[in-house]
Amino acid sequence: MNIRTVRVEDLAGMQDCNLHNLPENYTMKYYLYHALSWPSLSYVAEDHNGRIVGYILAKMEEVDEQEGQSAINHVPHGHVTSISVMRSYRRLGLAKKLMLQSQEAMSSIYRAAFVSLHVRKSNRAALGLYRDTLGFTVKNIEEKYYADGEDAYAMQLTFEH
Numbered sequence: 446m447n448i449r450t451v452r453v454e455d456l457a458g459m460q461d462c463n464l465h466n467l468p469e470n471y472t473m474k475y476y477l478y479h480a481l482s483w484p485s486l487s488y489v490a491e492d493h494n495g496r497i498v499g500y501i502l503a504k505m506e507e508v509d510e511q512e513g514q515s516a517i518n519h520v521p522h523g524h525v526t527s528i529s530v531m532r533s534y535r536r537l538g539l540a541k542k543l544m545l546q547s548q549e550a551m552s553s554i555y556r557a558a559f560v561s562l563h564v565r566k567s568n569r570a571a572l573g574l575y576r577d578t579l580g581f582t583v584k585n586i587e588e589k590y591y592a593d594g595e596d597a598y599a600m601q602l603t604f605e606h
Contacts (some may be wrong), residue, residue, distance in 0.1 A: 451480050451487040458497030462529050487552045490539045499530035500544040505555050523551035527563040552604040563597040
């Protein structure tokens with residue numbers, strides 16, 4: 446199993462992994478936006494044949510002028526947009542490795558203060574990874590966050606510099 450930074454030619458494999466595993470799907474343009482804007486934050490896991498069997502799609506959060514943020518007060522922080530591992534490759538530690546690679550890049554390259562993510566309240570496996578293994582904490586519950594009306598936990602992990 447090999448984990449490496451994403452390349453443009455990986456995007457179709459990432460999208461395929463997403464479509465097989467998650468109800469939240471993204472356009473190819475969205476994957477490309479992440480890969481070109483933050484090339485060091487998104488990673489893929491590939492099997493011995495070079496097939497994409499997992500990925501993490503991540504970014505740095507930008508200043509949101511519409512929500513009243515100013516560039517002066519903005520704290521640089523990362524966000525995990527999506528992470529997925531094909532079912533037959535789960536329980537091998539790939540999601541943890543993908544998360545750690547991305548978190549390290551956020552912290553060391555962009556000097557992020559923390560990383561955030563959203564997770565379905567019903568996703569016990571992901572909650573275990575984020576909270577119990579990686580040390581994330583629940584910051585908020587966002588009601589009806591997902592298109593099907595399910596609530597999300599807004600989670601965060603603070604980095605130590």
